[in-house]
Amino acid sequence: MADRDEAKQPGRTGIDRRGLLKCMSWSGTGVVWALSGGVPRTLGLLGSAEAATPQSGLVFVQISDSHIGFHAPPNPNPAATLGEAIAKIKAMPAQPAFLVHTGDISHTSKPEQWDTALQVIKGANKQVFFIPGEHDVADSDNGKAYLERFGKGSQGKGWYSFDQNGVHFIGLLNVFNFEPGFKSAGLAEIGNDQLEWLEKDVAHLSASTPVVVMAHLPLWTIYREWGWGTSDAGRALGYLKRFGSVTVLNGHIHQIIQKVEGNVTFHTAASTAFPQPAPGSAPHPGPMQVPAGDLHKYLGIRTLNWVRSGGAPALTDSPLVA
Amino acid sequence: MCKTPLRHVRLALAAVGICGLSAAMPGGAPAGEHAVKAALAPATVAIDAHAFAPATLTITAGTTVTWKNGDDTVHSIVADNKSFRSGALDTADSWSHTFATPGEYGYFCSLHPYMTGRIIVTPAGKPS
Numbered sequence: 449m450a451d452r453d454e455a456k457q458p459g460r461t462g463i464d465r466r467g468l469l470k471c472m473s474w475s476g477t478g479v480v481w482a483l484s485g486g487v488p489r490t491l492g493l494l495g496s497a498e499a500a501t502p503q504s505g506l507v508f509v510q511i512s513d514s515h516i517g518f519h520a521p522p523n524p525n526p527a528a529t530l531g532e533a534i535a536k537i538k539a540m541p542a543q544p545a546f547l548v549h550t551g552d553i554s555h556t557s558k559p560e561q562w563d564t565a566l567q568v569i570k571g572a573n574k575q576v577f578f579i580p581g582e583h584d585v586a587d588s589d590n591g592k593a594y595l596e597r598f599g600k601g602s603q604g605k606g607w608y609s610f611d612q613n614g615v616h617f618i619g620l621l622n623v624f625n626f627e628p629g630f631k632s633a634g635l636a637e638i639g640n641d642q643l644e645w646l647e648k649d650v651a652h653l654s655a656s657t658p659v660v661v662m663a664h665l666p667l668w669t670i671y672r673e674w675g676w677g678t679s680d681a682g683r684a685l686g687y688l689k690r691f692g693s694v695t696v697l698n699g700h701i702h703q704i705i706q707k708v709e710g711n712v713t714f715h716t717a718a719s720t721a722f723p724q725p726a727p728g729s730a731p732h733p734g735p736m737q738v739p740a741g742d743l744h745k746y747l748g749i750r751t752l753n754w755v756r757s758g759g760a761p762a763l764t765d766s767p768l769v770a
Numbered sequence: 771m772c773k774t775p776l777r778h779v780r781l782a783l784a785a786v787g788i789c790g791l792s793a794a795m796p797g798g799a800p801a802g803e804h805a806v807k808a809a810l811a812p813a814t815v816a817i818d819a820h821a822f823a824p825a826t827l828t829i830t831a832g833t834t835v836t837w838k839n840g841d842d843t844v845h846s847i848v849a850d851n852k853s854f855r856s857g858a859l860d861t862a863d864s865w866s867h868t869f870a871t872p873g874e875y876g877y878f879c880s881l882h883p884y885m886t887g888r889i890i891v892t893p894a895g896k897p898s
Contacts, residue, residue, distance in 0.1 A: 517860075518843075520842045520843075520861065521842075555844055555858075555860070556844050556857075556858035556860050557857070557858055582880060583858070583881060585880075586844065586846050586857060586881060587857050587858065588855055588856060588857040590855060590880075626878070634883025634884040635883075636883075673884065674882075674884060675882065675883050675884050731819065731820075732820035732882075733882070734820060734841065734842060734843045735842060735843060
């Protein structure tokens with residue numbers, strides 16, 4: 449997955465993931481050397497006196513639900529608001545190592561929508577890790593186009609993991625298998641193949657490894673009647689419960705809702721395109737109409753920052769207002 | 771099992787779409803009783819306010835059903851048994867599927883899986 453966006457960013461000058469990993473690897477070695485030499489100071493990228501563990505100093509940004517191709521109120525131009533999100537990222541004083549996009553890049557799985565999204569996102573000059581939303585696999589081949597475009601180096605229908613600064617990142621897909629109807633209320637599924645992969649993927653990790661899970665639909669049931677949940681999330685979380693810090697980043701519901709369960713924190717994200725109503729507050733979860741002047745209050749980006757060694761990252765949600 | 775090209779869908783809608791809609795959506799009556807009587811006449815399912823109307827449609831084998839999205843967001847038509855699947859239907863988009871084989875076909879929207887519908891296909895010549 450390291451190369452998933454590089455092809456789309458031929459002109460970028462930022463450090464790529466491979467380079468960053470090499471650099472971090474060097475920094476880590478440097479820290480060990482410095483400590484063994486009796487000089488407890490940090491080097492290079494770590495940049496903090498507390499940075500005694502590899503993940504310290506890692507900053508990344510989550511964006512979600514850009515829905516390029518949506519063309520109705522309250523936001524007929526989601527490419528513009530995505531551009532504002534990217535501008536906000538570019539202005540961050542502590543630049544993120546990379547971005548993650550937690551799905552619904554496009555509104556209707558059309559290549560030109562992905563073209564536009566990638567064109568705007570590359571303005572951040574960062575590597576981007578994508579997972580699909582159900583809007584990205586809504587083509588008649590159910591995800592073939594997404595997989596061809598974004599799935600390089602991934603497993604199955606596009607799931608993957610990678611390690612960065614000692615943090616294990618997992619891109620889970622829960623947008624393919626839906627159980628239709630009211631018996632299950634249309635909850636999403638991760639599916640057996642992916643769950644078996646997940647179990648193996650984390651088996652070798654030490655329990656002290658911070659884990660970040662990205663999945664488009666929430667990994668806990670927020671509102672069954674609208675299908676805002678994942679029916680087999682419990683099995684996935686079972687594989688993760690031995691870890692001291694698990695951060696779950698979801699999209700899909702276009703609003704920020706958080707929950708803590710043991711060592712697992714769940715966070716849904718704001719969209720960069722349009723808000724959706726609070727669970728059960730409207731007849732259906734379609735786009736929530738808001739006054740044009742208020743739209744940006746409902747849109748945003750999220751910054752995750754390991755400001756201290758070990759444990760969970762600090763999260764900051766920033767609306768797209770000045 | 772073949773898809774009808776969109777231009778045919780539009781012609782069909784222009785010709786019978788309004789009749790199909792009104793016949794298919796009597797207020798509150800069980801929708802399944804409202805089969806399109808003329809054999810092979812196109813039938814229409816409206817998508818509005820995150821619901822299929824009629825939720826159950828009875829047709830004769832060989833009938834082409836056209837779904838039309840009147841909502842402000844995208845929807846799709848996916849058979850429970852995966853035997854048919856539309857792409858994403860944006861606002862005002864239509865999609866058609868011809869049901870050749872008698873039987874009951876449940877379907878849902880892959881973007882909003884709580885939206886469900888059913889097509890009952892009776893043998894040709896024996897509507898309802």
